[in-house]
Amino acid sequence: MTVTFDDTALRAPVEPALARQESRERVAREGRRFGVVLGSGWVVFQSVVLVVGAGVLAALAVVAVQFMFGADGADATTFILAALMVAPLAVVRIRSHLRGPRDREVEEYRLERFAAANGLTYRTGELDPQRPAALFGVGTSRVASDIVAGPAPRPFEAANYSFDTWVARARMPHVANYAAFDLQSPLPALTLVTKSPGVAASGWEPTPPQERVAFDGDFASRFEVFTARATEEPVRHLLSPEVQAALMALAERSDIEIVGDRVFVLSRRHLPMAEPAYWEWVSDLAALVSVLEARGRAEQPAGLPDADSARRTRREALFAAPKGGRAAAMGCLVPLLVGLAAAALITKITTG
Template sequence: MTPPQLSFDPRPLTEPVDAASVRAFAAELRSRRTAGMSASTVIGIAVAVIAAVVMIPIFVSVVLALASFGGSPATAAIPLVLILLLLAAVGVMIWLSVRNAQATRYRLDRFARANGMSYEPKIVDPPLPGMIFSLGRARQSTDLIRGTRPRFVEFGNYQYTVQSGKNSTTYRWGYVAVKLDVPLPNIVLDAKGNNGFGSNLPASFQKAQRLSLEGDFDQHFTLYCPAGYERDALYLFTPDIMARFIDNAAQLDVEIVDDWLFLYTQRKVSTLDPATWAWLFGVVGALLTKFDQWARWRDDRLIAENPGATASAAPPNQALPFAPPAGLLTPPPGVAPQGRRLKRGGTWVPIIIVIGFIAFWIVSRII
């Protein structure tokens, strides 16, 4: 079956935009945020106001002091003029940055509308179950493009900050989230094509959960599935589905968790680059028809937990009018607890570094 072709009109990404329309769209976005200004925005405004109140008297005091010691007010004013010029240059750069950001949001909104989708500028702490969405603090998705047909798909940029002592690091990802029909076991495909020194994923998994698949799939991905779910993974990743992932998503890490499929990359997904969107639309379009096969998967372990589960559903408090034939007992959609999350593995890198440092210190003391 030929995969469905998603509507793709890249022209709004690069077409000239009307400045007045950009300003009107920016005003509309500001009006949406008026009722719920974030704490970080309030803190930023407060810091700017306090800095201005504190710094302006200091500048005036410095000029007056230089004038009293240097004699010439014009000479004393030179540092102030230089500082004002510097502040003006910073202000111009900030203005240009804001204007470019507004134009980018306007273009992305027009691009979303042209392709039957919608645009959302930012969501704080998005409620998604993927591995990157529960890490760190200051979590936010930006420039989200969402579609609902033939199924819900969200393209977005994401960032979070991890504190380590006095230092903090901000990690940035691009992601595609696709809603599935039923919950599936937690499966991760670690793409080998985007790894550097080891995996680039923010989580590690126990090696016992690795599963080798047929063909050359293992050359492109390392697949992890919960222990005991190997046959289920083979049911989900048939040769035709493996071929789709190899041909279209070999540079993307993949996670199946609950009733979501996530594609991860350490570059922006929501961008003004038409080539990036053409690639991502092609990836999603190539996978969409294969997701229909996954809707038929059921976890047989739920039968043991719920022996009364059947393929047919009777109204509440009403018995089935017949006894289901033997062998047709089918669990409801869902995943048994042991398959819902992969078991995480520890990393040996910090331990190796500490051991190496101690060994070096001991050797240096002996020598």
């Protein structure tokens, strides 16, 4: 049976001043004031370096065009055009700094009230969280954020997560979302790795002694299955056609790890936890875990609430790419091309 969360708090309008006040009180209560200031300062520093660096590259590109059309070198036009070329990037970064904290305050405000309305607990973050899934043993700077936990629809915990890995001296940031559910009956340890196109690299791998197990059919094109040799047969029994269909319907873009007495559904990106569709998905995942348990007990799994096309559409939207990314890129690229064309035209006119 699927439990429905009360998502009224996620849909209700928010008074920005109240959200800001509560955020400041929460930061002071949790002793995070220095960290917030330091983090904000670091983001501003990164933006300044990015804009200045882009300005230098723009100036070099303008100079190169000017040389191509007969100019003797850089002049005032070079720096004016370079500044105009990077102005949209600077505007985007400034707007991000102004809107980002406000949006974050609203998310915390809504999640805190959502948790209270559903008998759940909410924490804004946890450094270096210790969980049994392989994800939590990889990399550095490990942080879980927006941690929501509770006893229903079964004992669970959900959060966004970030960590860094290193290739030589290059830092590789990774993000994820996890929903972990307690099991009421044991299941064999296994890892399912999604093969869905467009999903980011995971940054983590199945832990030894697990190794790849071959499956046939459509399921094999959606997931890779890993388990130890000793549990291969129980895993094959568990992943019946009905269970495979449920996994493909609800978690095609996520990895799944069964370890100890918990099931972890791991998505390779941050998910919008203040959206009602996220909690609709969490309730469906809890039903999926019940299907796994039923199959593990050799019982007939109950059906999943996946026949609702609107529900599927809302779930797919959770994993959709951010809408503003391509528009922002084009907004920065067009001034670059216009600036280079202007440099060529101005140089041609002034040099005769």
